Amino acid sequence: MKKQYLFLSILLVAVLALTGCNSGNSNEEIVMDEPVPAGAEDAFVVELDFTADIIIPATITIPAGQQVLFVISNSDTVDLNEDHNLVGPEIGLREIIVVPGQTVRRLWDGYDVPGEYRVGCTIHPWIDMTLIFE
Numbered sequence: 001m002k003k004q005y006l007f008l009s010i011l012l013v014a015v016l017a018l019t020g021c022n023s024g025n026s027n028e029e030i031v032m033d034e035p036v037p038a039g040a041e042d043a044f045v046v047e048l049d050f051t052a053d054i055i056i057p058a059t060i061t062i063p064a065g066q067q068v069l070f071v072i073s074n075s076d077t078v079d080l081n082e083d084h085n086l087v088g089p090e091i092g093l094r095e096i097i098v099v100p101g102q103t104v105r106r107l108w109d110g111y112d113v114p115g116e117y118r119v120g121c122t123i124h125p126w127i128d129m130t131l132i133f134e
């Protein structure tokens, strides 16, 4: 039993050390005004802005199955002045983090099942919006 705890403790320390290194690296890679990624020529452009309270606009309609270029800004440089992220587990949209004052440009495969889906910020769960695929 004691050996198991020792092993778990060592594992925990190792994991913490690794995640510490990773976050340090990603901090160095922040580009405040990201360029358009290669291959975005035919993508459907979705422009979003995080404020301290809401995502603008609240709803966007996207052609189902079409590749999407997200252009997401974080203009929340005063009230919260915090990172925001856009996450949509239901539609396989993995976290896109936007730091205050930053504009990111990210390609996403899109989603091919028509419907309305909520996406939002997991850091501030009250900040969300609806993506409609049709």
Ligand SMILES: [Cu+2]
Residues within 6 Å of the ligand: 083, 084, 085, 121, 122, 123, 124, 127
């Ligand atoms: Cu947020």
